Amino acid sequence: MNLKTLAQELGLSPTTVSRALNGYPEVSEATRARVLAAARAANYRPNTQAKRLATGRAMAIGHIIPISTRHEIVNPVFADFIAGAGEVYARAGYDMVMTIVPDDQEARAYAELRSKGNVDGVLVHAPKVEDHRVTLLDHLGLPFVLHGRVSGIENSYSWVDVNNVRAFERATNFLLDLGHRRIALINGISDMDFARRRRRGYEQALRARGIAPDPALIVESAMTEAQGHDAARAMLTLAEPPTAFLTASLLSAMGARRGIEEAGLKMGRDISIVTHDDELGYLKNGTTEEPIFTATRSSVREAGRRCAALLLEQIESGDRTPRHELMEAVLVVGQSTGPAPQS
Amino acid sequence: MNLKTLAQELGLSPTTVSRALNGYPEVSEATRARVLAAARAANYRPNTQAKRLATGRAMAIGHIIPISTRHEIVNPVFADFIAGAGEVYARAGYDMVMTIVPDDQEARAYAELRSKGNVDGVLVHAPKVEDHRVTLLDHLGLPFVLHGRVSGIENSYSWVDVNNVRAFERATNFLLDLGHRRIALINGISDMDFARRRRRGYEQALRARGIAPDPALIVESAMTEAQGHDAARAMLTLAEPPTAFLTASLLSAMGARRGIEEAGLKMGRDISIVTHDDELGYLKNGTTEEPIFTATRSSVREAGRRCAALLLEQIESGDRTPRHELMEAVLVVGQSTGPAPQS
């Protein structure tokens, strides 16, 4: 069923039917009603490709997911972020098109997306400290929004981010207030912009109290359960072991807890943990009311929603002036923290 | 830059240029070379929408992700599966379009995808025991492949699945051989077809040794860390506690381990765990050589690849006769299992 035959059946021109369906005023309400009824009856839906070609709008947003051939890790945060963004797209009638690409071909993938014209804009994931994608996209003239920011770049661009500096500053202060002085940071990969910011927040808080950050108490690598475990195990054997851990993900925190317990210590009493919690669907930090870990909490799903909303707004308004949204993490207190043990 | 102007610049007709680019034989190799060179120089890429409209092929595969409003959990396996499938799509020049939809509107979403014509086929995730999607898609005439199977349905369809029955039968036998008799199953949600099959494998193995499955030793719910923990804690307080746990995911296994250790027991000595391991990128079971948990291992990413390959093959060949692929899980021995303790 297409426009032409639907129009014929109604004894109308395609023009009129198209206008009736798309809510243009040049058609009487009587015929509009007739058209709508017929369209529904015939289960008519305009062909996407034809519409796209005619309007020049792809009605789709691109997400490019680079797959590293080295540490082939799929970002665990990814699924939830996508879910949030996808909700918004679906409501607005946009498709979400995902491209999986070896990370050395990422630039080409963006360029292709642009020149083949199959998206109206892109959402950029997991920016690194110096991320070339921003300049590339600027140059391509493809509307985009970053989930996160890029420290080492001058360009201005639209982004949605958590206030990572502040979150980790607060978390560190929280531990300092409990009397902890040897606080370890189990962070994400140091290339990542968010990891850089978290570290800055952590170090700022320490320095503000006159404590020099100790490199032996900082680990920066992929945020897995094993990472947390191994880092905790290793650090607990130091001559001056930490009394608290600050971890960048719930998985790392779980690993750290395991390491702590293997060392015969008790979390929340002997050793404290504060973690960042992205509120992933499949990885809950206890319940909202009774969290297991003390955490800086910020929903990555909500971030997905906001990124998507921001991008759609830019595309539909045509307004390219960069806009930002800074989300604050909530510090929730769980059972993983307590006063520093008297040594 | 479009076909027409490119053709003009070359002094050729659009027809010839199109044919040259698409490898048709009706064009001399000399002009083909000229055309290719010019196209590359102009960075020309045919407009996707126009191509799609002209050919009637969307060159895209749909994935519909239902979001339950109740337990809004995003399948943790999802990201890795997508990554696998996406690799194959990208190589074949297909887009992957993802639709996030409230689960009560899933059927409508498939119908729309079909009538709007923006995909050539769909990949169906996480089938339930009685899943209406198979009949729906059959009826819509939209090519599809299931990741998993549907027990309660007669239709034949294409699928790729792990031999869940066999995997859990083997895992159970492995524990039985170690002398365990009280073996608990911490399974996925019972509606899920894969969970049903795993339970069947588990019960078959028990019955084959004359052991009646004990409902008190079976939990079926969302596979989270908390699930594993809570189930293990609860079961260990039974009058006749289990000596081994069989879990359906690494997260559950991690939770169970925590529960075990909280009860002052040692995994691998006092209590054994065998888990299923989907080989998720961000959730490794130790290393390939030295797994932490004894596990039935099967890569969900590889499953994604095979699903995608199967679907593309069906679409491109036009052959709609259902095809299957059954993957066998490997049983790897880690440090989480040992002989049943003498009571």
Place this chain on the structure above:
DNA sequence: CGATCATCCCAAAGCGCTTTGGATGCAACG
């Protein structure tokens, strides 16, 4: 040398929609 046949190229139609630029009819107006 004319007929036949590849080879190489092109004009034009068509994919299904939107949108521009009228046409038509009718009420209102001076």
Place this chain on the structure above:
DNA sequence: CGTTGCATCCAAAGCGCTTTGGGATGATCG
């Protein structure tokens, strides 16, 4: 009564590509 203005509708062009159905051109053959 002629004109204006409005409300409705339509024909046709166009989006950028593919593909059908030829049309030249030159080589081959009897």
